[in-house]
Structures are given as structure tokens and as C-alpha cells.
Amino acid sequence: MKSIWTQTTKIPGRNPLPGNKKTEVAVIGAGLFGILAAHYLKEQGKEVIVLETNRIGSGQSGYTTAKITSQHNLIYQKLVNTMGEKHAAAYAMANQQAIRDYEKLIDRYRIACHFEKKDAYLFSVNESEILRQEADCAARCGIPASFVRETELPFPVHGAVRFADQAQFHPLEFIEALSGDLTVYERTTVREVKGHEIITNRGVVKAAHIVFACHFPFVNIPGFYFLRMYQEKSYVMALGPVKELEGMYLGIDKNSYSFRSAGDTLLLGHGSHRTGKCPKKNPYEEMRRLREHFYPNTEEYGRWSAEDCMSVDSVPYIGHFSGVLADWYVATGFGKWGMTTSMAAARIVTAQIMGRRTPYDEVFTPQRFRPKAAASTFLSHAGYSAAGLMSGAMTKVPRCPHLGCRLVYNRMDGRYECPCHGSQFEQNGKICVGPAQESLPFIN
Template sequence: MKSIWNQTCQIPGRNQLSGSLDTEIAVIGGGLAGILTAFYLTMEGKSTVVLEAKTIASGQTSKTTAKITSQHGLIYQKLLADYGETITRLYAKSNQQAIRDYEQLIISRSINCSFEKKSSFLYTTAQPDAIHLETMAARRAGIPAMEMTDTELPFSVKRAICFPDQASFHPLRFLEALSSTLTVFEHTPVISVKGHVLFTPHGRVTAKKIIFACHYPFPLIPGYYFLRMYQEQSYVVALNNASHLKNMYLGIDQDGLSLRSADSCLLLGGQGHRVGHPKPEPYDALVSSARQIFPHAHIVCQWSAQDCMTLDSLPFIGLYSRRTPDWYVATGFGKWGMTLSMVSARLLTNLICGHSSPYEPVYSPSRLHVRASSPRLATHMAVSVKTLAKGMGHGIMRCPHMGCRLTWNSAESTWDCPCHGSRFDRLGHLITGPAQTSCHCHKLIP
């Protein structure tokens, strides 16, 4: 279903690639990460083309809740415990800088995208100690976090943490303006990449540098991203006639809610789960929360989106692998891709232009933080092996990516891959990767 962003902004279409071309930089994917990266590279004078499988921002970016914040759940206590103070401070600094970068870019280019400065809150109705720990951790990371027990929410909370000077915007209006000066080919899926050549059904592109900003990088080897990430899906309902919230909120408890106002709507999100492991009736659960909190509200529209989760909670931004010196990647945003797309754009531009960046070791895809990732690695491997084994002998239900058995998501009427998160409509047409092709099997209709 269309999100409120899609309903209120139609980005003009672009031509598909026709024939072959040479360029300095090719960016695969025209979502927020790809367009921002292409923009900064173009500003540096690099000839850059974006190859987009569908249309600009038709992926997860069109279904986000678009909070621009460095408050990424209970991230800072986790980063401090797993990596120590230096990495944690750099993570905070890069995301705080990203908010300022948006503001500067939007003001300097007069982009009309409902950009608003506001505070961001984590709240709890059950775990005040977790909020207190996060406040302490965020302060150690350099963020002027404040703790409180009163908020503007129409229900009481036990404790909340506030990050000042965060923001929200209309992501598609932003991308419409930013992409207008870029060379983008739509309806041009990259099917494979060999060395410096990208192959599409409409021609090939030869590039000195290649950036995978396609949400989930599709080459299996090198990089092995399929071993290092899974995907999580979450649901959003847009409400009319609910309270207007000045600030943005995220509950840290089980089934905690995400809340932010966008023009006359209030966006209520939640019910997250690993793709392929659906919760029963996620929209009904959100609507029931909405009815309790905002009894006079009615639903304008509802949608879901998914994002890549790394096993150690840090995204992968940098060189794709040690074996591919001219390939780069931006992925694994853990549902915080607004600031992290900006971090990616600035970091990748620096790397490609030969400048150093203090953030390189934080996000390097070659890092190996065994302590942080090993418990989630064990779970991820167990799920993948189980569903891979289940897929064997059941030809009609397998994901074309790696053969995992698909599961039915009745809330969305989709077939979903529990291993890596590819999704297909009820007829087996590809909705989102890492799979590159549809399931050509009419027996998929349940």
C-alpha cells in the first residue's frame, strides 16, 4: 500500500538506460543512500550515474517514518559495552553531524520538504532503569541527553530520555529536489557486476568505482553479506484526528510504539519482526493501540517496510570487500537509514576522493567484532540452516536467492524469505531483494 509520502509527492520519471556508457562512478540504487551519495560525489566533480531497478525512492525510503535522529533505540549502552568509548563517541558524532548536514543542505538549496527541528524521545512504561542507563551512555557519547518523567504523550510514561536538536522531514520531497540535478536511469536493474562492468537488461555500464546502495547488496561472494545481515519488517498506520505531537517518540518496551506527526497526520509504528517470521495481525494490533490512545482518530493509510540488521548493530559503510578495491557499499542501517544514509554519503565521498575520515573504522565492512556479533551470528545461522533445509524437496516454495523456504505473510499477502528477507507478491513477483528474480511459479498462490 502507498505511504503518506507516496500519496503527497510524485517524483518525475526518468528514462531507462539504453545502450552502453562509461562513467567515473556508478551507484546501484536510487534510494536515500544512493541519491545522497551520488549528490555529494557530483558536487566533488565526479561524473556519476545512478542505476535504479524501479523508480527513485521506490524502495524502503518511501515507507520510512523519516525521523532524522541520532537516537537509535538503546544503541549507546550497547556500543559502549561492545566497543568502548572511542567508537561510541564517533558513532554519535557522525549521526549528530548528519542532522546538521541535512539542515545545511536543505537551507542552502531552499528545499521545500517540511524539514522541522524537534526533539526525539525514548520512553518506557516498564523499564526506567534501561532509560537511565541509556541517558548515561548517550552523555558519555557526547550527546546532551536529558531524562524526564513528563512528556506531551497522551499517556503516562515511567521515564523518558530526550535528545534535543533532532529533526523530521518529507523524504520524497527532499529526494525529488536533490535528484533533479543527477543522472539517474530508472527501470534499470543491475543484474550482475564483474570487475568494473555493470550488466543491466538495457545495456552495460563501465565505471571506475561502483557503489552498492541497493538496500541489500546482491553479490554473494565476495563480501558474504548474506551471512552478516537479516531483515526486519515493521508496520505503520497514518491517523487523522489524533493529537499533534511537537516531538518524536519511540517506546523501548515490548510492542513499544513509534510516534511522530507529519502535517495533519500522526504516524504510529511498531509490531516489528524478522522478515519471514510474521506476527499475527500486526495492523489490527496497531489499530487497537491507536483506538486506545486516540479514540477519535481514523486511519488514513497503512504500510510496512523492512530494513537490514547487522549482527553487531553497526552498519556496513565502506569498501565492499578487501578483494574488490573499487567496490563500495552502504547497508545494514538497522531502521535508522535517514542519518546513516547521510553518514554513508559523506564517508563514501571522502574515501572515493582520497580523503581520510575518522569514521572509516567505525563502519568498515571488514571489521570483525566477534564479541558483539557472535550471539546473533549463532541465531542467524540457525534460522538460515533450518529454513534452507526445509526448502529442500519443496521446489514450489523456494526463494531464488539461496533456496530458503518462503513463508506466507497474511497481513501483506506476500511470500517472505525468513533467511535473508526477500519478499514476493502472491503470484511470486519480486518485491524486494536480495533475490534478483521472481519466483516463476503460479502454484505459489495460497
């Protein structure tokens, strides 16, 4: 599976870890968050190494739609209602600051990554009141948000929320440039972490500080992320040539679409579902229908899927990995907005390792307890996990090596997926996304 980002970038390969090593900071995972965290820590004078099981940028960061925005679907009313205006505003400001930080970094290092300022829109073809309320709420949280009636989309909308001065980029061009002077060891899989020791397939790394930047943490205890996180998958199609859109768009209606341009290529996004719970309608077929209707005479350039970790209260977990381990850090649960929040996460984790606090620590802390915000998602996640574990225990194969849930075959991708925590495997059993860390015995 190739995305337009992987098709148009070739990041030079790095050697595996050459044996045992000692360092100040070890970052596990060379996706966007891992590379940004390593960059800012190095800038602060820390000795940093990054350990990557596959290749730099080979994880979910290469399959995203790469909008850089604080517009994360209908989130601000929800955050105000469940955790209060102070935390909702801190969430908004962390993401607004992330956009400015991208701009500064790209400018400072003259990174050629197609970074463009664009407005972001949430639209509906059915209703407008909820969007009007979201615009008011987001504006109260400090975002330049307004309600509008018209967009440039090829169909009429009932209304839209516009966030001014957001951005988009080419994620792998950015990662390639930023990782250039970092010490990254590829094909180095972390198998276990014990205190300050990281056990890999290539040797043991001793580090004063350890940053888990591996998407879904594969260490189950402590942290217990498997109890409070699951994954959702979405599908993307690239088509063109299409006149470039001035804005970036996300529909809020059931079965709606996401739109953004990359030059005269249009990226459509569609078909979100819990990984392992495949939709009845094939999202690629649905996007083809939309293309035939609104974009006739265009070609399909590519299609792919990606998944992301969903926290139970819709806010990522950023900060100390666990209350009992002072020197482990994590950023996960990005809820499909980790292109943007990875930047906030890198700044927060860097500050914490340097012994400083940020105004955003409290809203993102993984040690939070917000029953009002988390209860219903937590219960449905527990239900899925219990069902997956039970059917895994009752059947022989295929089962997920992470915790033993029964795997489900996704015909759209030709992959086996775990409905409990979202691990994915190729048809031949090869692991492609964790938290599972091992491939399956041959399962066909």
C-alpha cells in the same frame, strides 16, 4: 501498498539506460543513500550515473517514518560494552553530524521537504533505570541527552531519554528535489558486476568506482553480506486528525509503539519482527486498538510496512565492499535508522572515493571483526538460514531464488517473505524487495 509519502509525491519518471556507457562513478540504487551519495560525488566534480531497477525512491526509503536522529533505540550502552567508548562516540558523532548536514543541504538548496527540528524521546511505561543509564552513556558519547519523567504522550511513562535538536522530514520530497539534476536511469536492473563492468538489462556500464546502494547487496561473493545480515519488518499506520506532537517517540518495552506527527497526521509504528517470522498478533489490529483507546474520533489514512537490513553487531556496513576489491563501495545494514545514517554513509563513501579518510571509517568499515558484539546475533542468523535452506531443499515450492530458502506467507501484507535474508514477493510472484533479483514462477 501506499505510504503517506508515496501518496503525496509524484517524482517525474526517467528513461532507462540507453545502451552501453562509461562513467567515473556508477551508483546502483536510487533510494536515499544512492541519491545522497550521487549528489555529494557530483558536487566533488565526479561524473556519476545512478542505475535504478524500478523508480527513484520506490524502495524502502518511501515507507519509513523518516525521523532524523542519532537516537537508535537503546544502543549507546550496548556499543560501549561491546566495542568501547571510542567507537560508540564515533557512531554518535557520525549521526549528529548527519542531522547538521541535512540542515545545511536543505537550507542551501531551499528544499521544501517539511524538515522540522524536534526532540527525540525513548520511553518506557515499565522502567526508568535503563533509560537513565542510556541518557548518561549517550551524553558521554557527545549527544545532548537527558533523562526526563514527563512526556506529552496520552499515557503516563515511567521515564524517557530526550535527545535535543533532532529532526524529521518528508523523505520523498527530499529525494525528489535532490535527484532533480542527477543522471538517473530507471527501469535499469543491474544483473551482475564484474570488476569495473556493470551488466544491466539495458546495456553494460564501465565505471572506475561502483557504489552498491541497493539496500541488501545482491552480489553474494565477495562481501558475504548474506552471512552477516538479515532483515526486519515493521508496520506503520497513519491516522488523524491528531494534535501535532512536539517530539518524536519510540517505546523500548516489548510490543511498544513509535509515534511521530506529520502535521495533524499521526504515524504509529509497531510490530517489529524478523522478515519471514510473522507475529501471532496482527500489528495493524493492535494499532487499531490503540487508536480506538487513545485517539477516538480519528480516521485511518493509510497503513503499510517496510523492512530494513540488520547487521550482526548493530552497526551499518559502510565503506569498501570487500577487502579484495578496491573500487567497490557499499552502505547497508542500517538497522532501521538509514534515513539518518544514509547521510553519514554518503559523506564517508564520497570521501573514500576522493581518497580521503574520515573519523568514522573505522567504526563502520565492512571489514571489521568484532566477535564480542556479533557472536549471538550471528549464531541465531546462521540458525535461521540453515533452517530456511533445509526446509527449502525438502519442499518444492515456494523457494527464494536468492539462495533457495523456503518462503513464508505473511497474511498481514499478502506477500511471500524469505526468513533467511528478507526478500519479498507479491502473491503473483513478482519480486518487490531483494536480495533476490528475480520474480518467482507463478506460485499460487
